[in-house]
Amino acid sequence: MQDRNLFISAMRNVATPVTIVTTNGATGSHGATVSAMCSLSADPASLLICLNRQSRILAMIEENGAFCVNVIAEGQDDVAMAFAGAPRTTPRKFTTPDWNQENPNALPVLRNAAATFQCAYKKTQSFGSHQIIVGTVLDTTASDHAPLVYHQGGFCTLPRERS
Ligand SMILES: Cc1cc2nc3c(=O)[nH]c(=O)nc-3n(C[C@H](O)[C@H](O)[C@H](O)COP(=O)(O)O)c2cc1C
Secondary structure (H helix, E strand, O other): OOOHHHHHHHHOOOOEEOEEEEEOOOOOOEEEEEOOEEEEEEOOEEEEEEEEOOOHHHHHHHHHOEEEEEEOEOOOHHHHHHOOOOOOOOOOOOOOOOEEOOOOOOOOEEOOOOEEEEEEEEEEEEEOOEEEEEEEEEEEEEOOOOEOEEEOOEEEOOOOOOO
8 A cells, every 4th residue: 555645745746626616505605715626528618626534625615515616827826825724613705796696506706817617516535535516517718827736735827838
């Protein structure tokens, strides 16, 4: 079996997106910073996110039946940090002008994000400490703003030049 620390160390070299996953509905609204997100299928358009079993947003997504994955753009580091970490009792609000909730599920959608994906919750698959959440995409936005990436424990911007 792979050594846990070596696994974590090697994973620090993997660049990931930085997203804020939001939800709204019967249990109220909430958001959490999530880097474990990827495309699942184009037919149907769907994606997955991985959430720690301890995260509050997990049960809320399942109950609300909808969520939005907001892919953070350059300059939105502060928004990402506002939706991560302790204190776990602090409610995370969507009162700033950064957020638009004018959509059928009133999901908090981040203005000027690199991309956003409003999703219908489909299923949860358990593995280890995490739960894999699958959603089918109801609506998307895509902008010219470059995404922020997470690498070696910090936020990075992408080089302008493409190889
Ligand atoms: C850059 C970054 C990426 C993160 N990625 C994830 C992730 O993929 N899955 C996860 O469960 N938590 C992730 N977290 C931790 C959650 O944001 C954090 O535990 C948050 O407090 C969960 O909120 P909740 O318990 O209110 O749902 C990440 C945190 C940061 C700063």
